[in-house]
Amino acid sequence: MTAVEEPRTLSGHPLTMTTETEVAVVREVLAAAGMLGEHVRYAFFAPEEPAKAEVLAFDDGVPDRRFRVVLLDLSTGRSWDAVVSATARELVSVRELEPEREGQPPIIDSEFEFIEDALNASPEWCAALAERGIEPASVRAVPLSAGVYDYPQEKGRRIARAFGFRQDSESDHPWAHPIDGLVAYVDLTARTIDRVIDSGVVPVPAGSGNFDDPAVQGPPLEGLKPIEITQPEGRSFTETDGHVRWGKWDLRIGFNEREGLTLHQIAFDDRPVCYRASVAEMVVPYADPAPVRFWQNYFDCGEYMFARYADSLQLGCDCLGDIHYVDATIADDLGNPKTISNAICMHEEDYGVLWKHTDIFTGSREVRRQRRLVISFFTPIGNYDYGFYWYLYLDGTIELECKATGIVFTSGTPGEYATEIAPGLGAPFHQHLFSARLDMTVDGLANAVDEVEAGRVPMGEGNRYGNAFSRNSTRLRSESGGQRDASPGTARAWHVVNTEKTNALGQPVGYVLHPHGQPTLLADPESSIAARAAFATKALWVTRYDPAQRYSAGDFVNQNPGGAGLPSYVAADRDIDGQDVVLWHTFGLTHFPRPEDWPVMPVDYTGFTLKPAGFFDRNPALDVPPGAAKNCH
Known part of the structure; x- marks a missing residue:
């Protein structure tokens, strides 16, 4: 060089x-x-x-x-x-x-390239294919992270496990043709096959999964007129070298191959809200306990560095409107610069009514339109595609929406733990569990977290007719007490408050984390995946800030035996009351696939919201001007 x-x-x-x-x-x-x-x-x-x-x-x-x-x-x-x-x-x-103790580095493209050749050189693999009447040249290998199980011979070694999928032509999507009952364990360093497990011949599904074939799509839907989104006077935001300004918002954006898009020093009206926000980890655990599938669980951030595959987004396809793109630079396997053009998409969206009232006494009739700044990126990883959309709203709200689409992972064995999504084609049950790391600075560094939820009040004195319900608040004071589950039935939310500042009403200024409240990790607490993805066993962890504690499942996730990340971070049980605190929020999807998810899955959504709660003395969006559209009187 x-x-x-x-x-x-x-x-x-x-x-x-x-x-x-x-x-x-x-x-x-x-x-x-x-x-x-x-x-x-x-x-x-x-x-x-x-x-x-x-x-x-x-x-x-x-x-x-x-x-x-x-x-x-x-x-x-x-x-x-x-x-x-x-x-x-x-x-x-x-x-x-020290791989045996702390885990292996992530799996990289250079290691995947040889796996099909190694499989085709394995007598056991080729014999299993021959028994199924399949030519090795027609098989696409799908190598996957191995996890950690009771295999002493794998300790300290770089291992992957590989499935085969039959591809009937160059344009055929092999996900439609899983070769079930067969898996190979691969030594990535020696480039050899350790073991081939063949639990028996399973018919290979023959139906097409070619969603991009016009014959499969059918005639284009008629009657959809074009939608054009324009801003005749240009965008309302600016971005200079990662520094973003929009309305009262001021922040920085970043990008790295492990977390993808990161937000930094988020402030509203010159008041800090969140120092750093990112998706620090995600895991996709599968539910099929079959001998060839029980090990399936993937940490797309920590094991694969999934953002290194981020899409170069295209106007009119991925993004619609007056779009501003930002490139992202990473390093390839050889350490050379690799720039992903249009990796980050930024634009404004109308989001309906912001506030409105028609008054019966004064005749006042006022309405304002809500809009949001969208900062996003999309990345494919294997069969799935994930989009991450950060939304900033005019009223001080922050939202993260994760979008899951692509192709569901398939099997040839529909049954108790998999949906039949096409004739003979199964899609195992699984979860998509994300961990957001929210390094909060709500009006400063002295923050605390209150768990707030609704409570029923028994009928009796002071509540004669039984209509009362209360709001109960509990301060989370230490890291051991900062490990919490969601409770949708009580509207449980977590208020991050400043312990040194109050608003005009004497209330602590704060922001509230509203969870969606979907299930966390459903695997048995004694399972390997529960030890390795301990972050996903709770909806919330609160830790004291430490610059070295960056990733929910630890620095080296691949073949890590467990206990890294959040369990080790909270072991000291530090004080989190009035301190510099970090929130780690688990959220996600529990996916029981549907026939409608095949051959390509419509987007499914998950996320969370951060809303001001006492941060302002009144509605902070009163100064939003009336709409200027030609048809708004």
Whole structure:
């Protein structure tokens, strides 16, 4: 690689988005340190953000821009966790990982490339296909993360497990033709097949899954007229080097391959609300206990770095309206810069009525339109596609909506744990569980969390007719008490309040987290996945801020035996009352697939809302001007 002569980066803020120059400088530093051999690949690359206090104190000058890189030697399986300063052009730290104790680096594309060849060289695999009358050349291998089970021979080794799907032509979607009853365990370092499990021949479903075939789609639906969304005077927001301003909102955006889109220093009317917001992990646990499928559960963030596959979004297809795009730069497996064009989409949306009243006494008739700023990205990972949409509203509300679409994972065995979605084609039950990390700064750093819910009041003295109900509030004072379940039946919500500031009514200023209240992890508490995805066993965890505690399931999720992440973070049981606190919120979908989800799944939605509660003294959107549309009188 040609050396980059510029000794300093061009970044003017510690949280500016990654540049191609910085990626190139990091690679040069690692190469100069002798760490990039012929077989060494990048398993992870992301900005190493400074501690919160350092960022908040930053005023001007050139920040020290650091990046974290996890290196994997494909020939030996050894791996290293390094931090490089692109500003100083130096290796700050490096250590070798202990895979048996702390887990493996993520799985990377370079490892997937050889798996079909390794399977086709396996006599056991080819014999199993021959028994089914299937040619190996027609089989597409789907290698997947292995998890951790009672297999002593797998400890410390990089393992994947692979299914086969038959592909009948180059344009045929193999998801329609699972070769069930068959799985291979693969040693990714040795590039060999450890074990082939064949539980018996299962008929391969023959129906088409080619949703992109006009013959499958049928004639185009008639009568849908075009929708055009225009803003004749242009957009109301600005974005400069990741710094976004819109109405009373002020924030920064970022992007990395593990979390995807991140929001930073979110403020409304010059008052801080949330220092950093991201999806820090997600897990997709499957419910089929069959001998070839019991291990299926995928951590798309921690095991696959799913945002490295983010789509380059297209106007008129992915996005509609007056759109502003932002590119995102990551590193490829060799450490070279890779820029994803149009990775982040930003636009405004009308969102119906904001507030309205027609008064019977004064004749006053006022109405204002709500709108929201949308900041989003979409990423495919295997069979599924996920969209992440952050919404900022004119009344101070923040919302995250996650969209799941794509193709459901298929099997050839509909039954007790799978829906028959087409003749002979099963789709196992599963969950999509996300973990949002919300580093709150509600009007400052001194925050606490109150659990607030509705309560019935018994009929009797003071409630003679039984109509009363109460609002009950409980302060969460320590990390052990900050592990909570949702309770939709009592409208349970969590109020993040500032313990040092009050509004004009003497109430603590605050923001409230409203959960959707769907099920958390349904696997048995003693299961392997419950130990590894402990974050998903609770709807809420509250921790004391620590800059090293960034990921819900720990730094190294792949083949981690469990106990990492949130269980280890809360072990000290720190005080969280009037402190710098972080909320970790589990939310998601429990998916019992439907025939309507085949051959491609309509979007399903999940998310949560953060709303001001006492943060303002009155409606903060009174100053929104009346609509100016030609048909608004």
